Amino acid sequence: GQGQSNYDLSFKILLIGDSAVGKSSLLVSFISNVVDDLAPTIAGQERFRTLTSSYYRGAQGIVLVYDVTKRDTFTNLSDVWAKELELYSTNQDCIRMLVGNKVDRESERVVSREEGMALAEELGCLFLECSAKTRENVEQCFEELALKIMEMP
């Protein structure tokens, strides 16, 4: 490694996707070591699916999250969220990552890994499956995103 750096880096990263796919949990899971059955986010603003362009402005990374146990959350990414992204995302160089969350519920899975990979290719995204609950791949998700952002010219 390069040893300790004497500076901090800060990135603007957005998490988008349907309500209850685990966006808040992924963040909490990333910054803490334990996620113990988080209460679902009661976020009034989520009733208004469309976000304003100011939310997207200056974003360097965008994480598109779906729940591997709920097909609607997967199809909505291409039908709704990706379209909104095209409308509002002003930064074309923004790094995108498609994330299939809740892989700890393998027995309830309805969206296959192959489908996820195919959508990621279609949308020009990196791809990972993870679990905010077990923390599987959670650090990898944000680290890979940060690395790709730093690689940008």
Ligand code: GDP
């Ligand atoms: P958000 O609305 O997208 O921010 O979703 P939340 O983070 O509020 O999560 C919604 C619900 O899903 C909560 O009850 C979480 O505990 C649960 N949840 C989130 N991530 C996972 C996961 O990886 N596995 C399981 N089994 N449950 C999860």
